[in-house]
Amino acid sequence: MNEQEKAEVNLSTEEKFKEAARIVFTKKGYAATKTRDIAEQAGLNLALLNYYFRSKEKLFEIIMIEKVQQLFAFISPALNDTNTSLEEKIDWVAVNYIEMLTKNPDLPIFVLSEIRTNPERFAKIIQLNTFVLKSHFVKQLAERKPGINPVQLFLNFLGMLIFPFIAKPVFHSTSAMSDDMFNQLLEDRKTLVPKWMKLMLE
Amino acid sequence: MNEQEKAEVNLSTEEKFKEAARIVFTKKGYAATKTRDIAEQAGLNLALLNYYFRSKEKLFEIIMIEKVQQLFAFISPALNDTNTSLEEKIDWVAVNYIEMLTKNPDLPIFVLSEIRTNPERFAKIIQLNTFVLKSHFVKQLAERKPGINPVQLFLNFLGMLIFPFIAKPVFHSTSAMSDDMFNQLLEDRKTLVPKWMKLMLE
DNA sequence: AAATTATTTAATCATTTGATTAAAGTCGAT
DNA sequence: ATCGACTTTAATCAAATGATTAAATAATTT
Numbered sequence: 502m503n504e505q506e507k508a509e510v511n512l513s514t515e516e517k518f519k520e521a522a523r524i525v526f527t528k529k530g531y532a533a534t535k536t537r538d539i540a541e542q543a544g545l546n547l548a549l550l551n552y553y554f555r556s557k558e559k560l561f562e563i564i565m566i567e568k569v570q571q572l573f574a575f576i577s578p579a580l581n582d583t584n585t586s587l588e589e590k591i592d593w594v595a596v597n598y599i600e601m602l603t604k605n606p607d608l609p610i611f612v613l614s615e616i617r618t619n620p621e622r623f624a625k626i627i628q629l630n631t632f633v634l635k636s637h638f639v640k641q642l643a644e645r646k647p648g649i650n651p652v653q654l655f656l657n658f659l660g661m662l663i664f665p666f667i668a669k670p671v672f673h674s675t676s677a678m679s680d681d682m683f684n685q686l687l688e689d690r691k692t693l694v695p696k697w698m699k700l701m702l703e
Numbered sequence: 704m705n706e707q708e709k710a711e712v713n714l715s716t717e718e719k720f721k722e723a724a725r726i727v728f729t730k731k732g733y734a735a736t737k738t739r740d741i742a743e744q745a746g747l748n749l750a751l752l753n754y755y756f757r758s759k760e761k762l763f764e765i766i767m768i769e770k771v772q773q774l775f776a777f778i779s780p781a782l783n784d785t786n787t788s789l790e791e792k793i794d795w796v797a798v799n800y801i802e803m804l805t806k807n808p809d810l811p812i813f814v815l816s817e818i819r820t821n822p823e824r825f826a827k828i829i830q831l832n833t834f835v836l837k838s839h840f841v842k843q844l845a846e847r848k849p850g851i852n853p854v855q856l857f858l859n860f861l862g863m864l865i866f867p868f869i870a871k872p873v874f875h876s877t878s879a880m881s882d883d884m885f886n887q888l889l890e891d892r893k894t895l896v897p898k899w900m901k902l903m904l905e
Numbered sequence: 906a907a908a909t910t911a912t913t914t915a916a917t918c919a920t921t922t923g924a925t926t927a928a929a930g931t932c933g934a935t
Numbered sequence: 936a937t938c939g940a941c942t943t944t945a946a947t948c949a950a951a952t953g954a955t956t957a958a959a960t961a962a963t964t965t
Contacts (some may be wrong), residue, residue: 514912529820532735536953546914549956553912558953587791607819613869614816617809618731620876627877634879650888652880653895660866665858665867667815675829677836678854686852695738700902716942738923750946751925754941759921 515553517543522564527611531561569626572612573633575601582640587641595694603667603687609663645702661694717755719745729813733763736878771828774814777803789843797896800823804868805889812867847904863896
């Protein structure tokens with residue numbers, strides 16, 4: 502029994518359910534996910550879901566809060582760091598965000614799609630996005646290009662980081678590009694996206 | 704009874720159902736859409752859905768084919784026009800795609816999310832995407848910037864056009880920006896995106 | 906060890922959902 | 936007006952789904 506197996510054995514039932522829910526909700530979305538799917542993924546009895554979380558919806562909310570935080574709040578500290586330059590922020594965020602998204606390629610489409618379906622429901626959680634928009638980073642953008650709404654540049658940055666992950670299943674399902682090649686392309690963007698951003702900031 | 708009302712009266716039951724399905728599927732996605740939702744939206748009897756389309760799934764397929772075409776094939780002719788320069792293509796696509804997306808803001812998230820959920824299911828339809836990747840446009844990109852995979856630049860272009868529409872509900876639900884302001888920002892991108900693309904192509 | 910509490914199990918329930926059915930209504934041809 | 940084909944209606948069905956229940960089991964407390 503190696504270390505990983507030990508860790509798995511020690512997972513509480515509650516945690517096993519959450520882990521299963523992360524996988525299944527992210528893959529299928531809330532509506533298409535059955536409670537039986539989650540129980541099966543967790544290898545646990547269906548009734549435990551209600552015992553531990555009261556409802557499918559409550560479990561979803563827990564996972565969704567995590568995932569929204571992951572997508573939006575991940576970069577928030579870096580964006581609000583007053584000790585780093587605009588260029589430094591761009592470099593750091595590009596590398597680390599792409600790395601995070603590479604490990605969670607379905608995160609963006611999952612979160613954005615659920616928000617689209619129930620916008621009001623997540624308004625409070627995403628309030629964190631307001632901190633991103635009022636970040637030091639956005640302030641720096643405004644100073645660098647005074648004639649352009651900094652949100653434009655912010656959308657470009659975020660879009661260049663996120664959109665390829667959203668588009669990935671399109672490339673995959675059409676065999677338009679091998680997975681290896683696409684992943685390499687994503688990796689290359691760690692340096693390319695900052696380069697393009699800096700062009701826009703000249 | 705004005706012209707519009709006349710047109711509506713003449714719509715066949717089948718067409719009324721399709722129109723309702725476009726609205727509801729696009730808003731809620733396949734899984735969260737009930738056949739009763741569609742019937743209600745159409746103001747028609749539920750059983751007619753099966754009479755005309757045999758199943759929810761078949762109706763969905765019809766709508767999805769349309770929507771995939773709209774998202775991917777809309778720009779295909781322009782991208783394959785051998786008589787226009789790279790810059791001309793960029794200008795035209797930016798204006799017309801943003802205009803199309805402004806009228807169908809939910810299109811991208813709907814299509815991309817459904818593809819994510821059932822990638823294999825739409826592979827044949829999206830084969831059209833291969834024609835985009837092998838387009839004259841992508842060839843032109845490769846010639847202009849020989850050191851960079853043209854798909855990178857293509858992803859940037861598409862991402863700068865599409866991503867803000869995907870992100871719109873986030874801005875809306877958090878009141879991070881008024882709808883008027885956000886729409887203006889989208890409108891501005893008709894000229895800004897080509898400008899940024901051209902910077903990347905220098 | 907016994908009692909109490911917590912967790913798990915498998916069956917069941919109440920409601921929802923896509924689909925079917927049979928009858929009624931409409932339309933066009935004769 | 937009648938007939939046949941097509942369309943529509945409202946009720947019903949069969950299966951699925953989130954949730955509940957009661958009993959059994961396991962863990963903790965006394």
